[in-house]
Amino acid sequence: MQARTASSWTSATRCSCSPATAGSTRRASLLDLKRIRSDPDGVREKLRRKGEVTGLDRLIELDVRHREGLREIEGWRAQRNTRSREIAELLRREPDAAEAAKAEVRALGERLREREADLEAWRSEIEDLLLRLPNTPHESVPVGADAASNVVVRTWGDPPRRNFEVRPHWEVGVELGILDFERGAKLAGSGFVVLRGAGARLQRALIAFMLDHHRAAGFEEVSPPFVANRQAMRGSGQIPKMEADMYRVESEDLFLIPTGEVPVTALHADEILDEQRLPLRYVAYTPCFRLEAGAHGRDTRGLIRVHQFDKVEMVAFTRPEDSYAELEWLVSRAESVLQALALPYRVLLLSTGDMGANNAKQYDLEVWAPGVQRWLEVSSVSNFEDYQARRSGIRLRRRSGEATLAHTLNGSGLALPRTLIALLENGLGPDGSVVVPDVLRPYLGGLARIDPPQERT
RNA sequence: GGAGGGGUGGCCGAGUUGGCCUAAGGCGGCACCCUGCUAAGGUGUUACUCGGGCAACCGGGUCGCGGGUUCGAAUCCCGCCCCCUCCGCCA
Numbered sequence: 001m002q003a004r005t006a007s008s009w010t011s012a013t014r015c016s017c018s019p020a021t022a023g024s025t026r027r028a029s030l031l032d033l034k035r036i037r038s039d040p041d042g043v044r045e046k047l048r049r050k051g052e053v054t055g056l057d058r059l060i061e062l063d064v065r066h067r068e069g070l071r072e073i074e075g076w077r078a079q080r081n082t083r084s085r086e087i088a089e090l091l092r093r094e095p096d097a098a099e100a101a102k103a104e105v106r107a108l109g110e111r112l113r114e115r116e117a118d119l120e121a122w123r124s125e126i127e128d129l130l131l132r133l134p135n136t137p138h139e140s141v142p143v144g145a146d147a148a149s150n151v152v153v154r155t156w157g158d159p160p161r162r163n164f165e166v167r168p169h170w171e172v173g174v175e176l177g178i179l180d181f182e183r184g185a186k187l188a189g190s191g192f193v194v195l196r197g198a199g200a201r202l203q204r205a206l207i208a209f210m211l212d213h214h215r216a217a218g219f220e221e222v223s224p225p226f227v228a229n230r231q232a233m234r235g236s237g238q239i240p241k242m243e244a245d246m247y248r249v250e251s252e253d254l255f256l257i258p259t260g261e262v263p264v265t266a267l268h269a270d271e272i273l274d275e276q277r278l279p280l281r282y283v284a285y286t287p288c289f290r291l292e293a294g295a296h297g298r299d300t301r302g303l304i305r306v307h308q309f310d311k312v313e314m315v316a317f318t319r320p321e322d323s324y325a326e327l328e329w330l331v332s333r334a335e336s337v338l339q340a341l342a343l344p345y346r347v348l349l350l351s352t353g354d355m356g357a358n359n360a361k362q363y364d365l366e367v368w369a370p371g372v373q374r375w376l377e378v379s380s381v382s383n384f385e386d387y388q389a390r391r392s393g394i395r396l397r398r399r400s401g402e403a404t405l406a407h408t409l410n411g412s413g414l415a416l417p418r419t420l421i422a423l424l425e426n427g428l429g430p431d432g433s434v435v436v437p438d439v440l441r442p443y444l445g446g447l448a449r450i451d452p453p454q455e456r457t
Numbered sequence: 458g459g460a461g462g463g464g465u466g467g468c469c470g471a472g473u474u475g476g477c478c479u480a481a482g483g484c485g486g487c488a489c490c491c492u493g494c495u496a497a498g499g500u501g502u503u504a505c506u507c508g509g510g511c512a513a514c515c516g517g518g519u520c521g522c523g524g525g526u527u528c529g530a531a532u533c534c535c536g537c538c539c540c541c542u543c544c545g546c547c548a
Contacts, residue, residue, distance in 0.1 A: 067509095078516055087529075098528085102529095108528090400486095
């Protein structure tokens with residue numbers, strides 16, 4: 001794979017444009033509208049694979065009406081422009097005639113203003129409907145209503161056979177004194193946890209290891225803001241559909257990021273990238289904040305589902321023709337982390353009904369957790385094709401000079417809490433101690449095992 | 458938070474007494490020509506986007522964002538965002 005230097009994109013993409021600020025009205029490109037126009041049945045069929053299709057008929061109807069209005073209004077504008085130019089002439093030769101012409105154009109302007117209000121209403125409804133349409137799934141994605149149609153692509157590693165009961169991490173971690181759920185809940189509520197001592201260090205070691213691991217494969221490490229504005233959220237597809245699941249800083253209209261994908265993808269919003277510098281690959285550590293509004297009562301114990309967690313995220317920007325090869329490569333990079341940690345996992349190709357709304361194709365990596373006796377999703381790797389690029393205005397310049405939408409991808413590499421679960425439950429010994437994987441020991445001053453404390457605090 | 462300066466096409470950068478700005482020029486890119494040597498030169502071309510059209514092409518919009526004045530706004534007025542300098546405050 002092509003190695004990049006940290007400075008490779010700066011000259012081409014330095015953002016002299018004002019950053020994507022709230023209040024900007026960059027509209028969703030109507031390119032995908034053209035696709036809907038030219039092949040409404042094909043689009044409808046593909047959207048159906050993901051679930052119920054809403055708003056498509058309304059969208060098509062509005063589009064026809066909007067375009068009719070546009071033709072009318074643009075004709076008037078053309079008239080106004082030519083008449084205005086004539087007035088400049090008349091003012092020099094026949095002032096009286098100029099006054100008459102002014103009155104005429106003024107009337108035209110008023111008519112224009114009325115029609116513009118209608119058009120604007122349609123346009124904004126069209127945009128809203130477009131922003132709510134999910135991405136269409138790739139042909140290679142298995143069609144199915146739910147997780148039952150997911151395909152196990154491969155499995156790696158064998159769960160260690162042990163002659164003692166492997167207890168869940170919330171018992172193991174508490175006994176080791178490295179997980180403190182009670183105090184997390186005390187200071188922030190249920191779903192927040194405090195890592196202590198070797199647990200805190202272990203998490204930090206995991207983050208550092210993963211960043212180094214990906215950096216060695218050619219990713220540029222970035223450390224973005226952990227909040228993002230509405231525009232960035234809309235660009236990556238969190239808004240409008242998932243707004244209710246995010247923490248919001250009301251005074252600033254900012255959101256706590258639900259994933260590093262948001263700020264890192266937004267890095268190149270409203271930019272035209274140089275084709276020859278692609279792919280751009282980034283890796284970022286960020287915390288992630290999720291309200292988990294629809295998940296009350298699910299996975300309430302332990303680290304499986306928490307409101308705040310850490311994650312190392314990979315994000316890639318590619319040419320359209322390269323994105324599916326990139327997807328496979330990103331999956332392999334995420335897998336390589338689990339392999340380095342010697343954790344057994346499987347790779348799932350998600351079905352149309354189970355995958356994310358924004359994705360064209362998605363793989364999940366699930367690690368085996370013997371304590372809770374479950375496969376846990378530690379990574380989700382997705383190709384968004386041009387879905388996010390269209391919303392965000394991420395394009396590339398072809399050698400031919402043409403500007404076209406880029407493809408974006410991302411994948412966890414990995415999510416920390418569930419990785420921690422797997423380490424605790426797979427590395428557990430009969431005495432309650434936990435083995436530290438070889439690759440992490442340099443980050444922990446050589447620590448090879450976490451032992452139960454002599455006395456509890 | 459206060460004062461001042463600024464935001465123009467992939468990049469740099471002219472343009473603010475409103476009207477051939479239908480945005481100069483340069484860089485970069487692309488095409489061709491010349492040239493025989495790890496180079497340079499010449500000519501042409503090159504913003505994005507929407508609508509109409511098979512197409513050539515025609516028309517609309519876009520000079521940070523939104524609104525206003527006007528027959529007409531990059532240019533004038535108002536609000537907001539961002540960047541820079543100085544002051545204040547502060548990790």
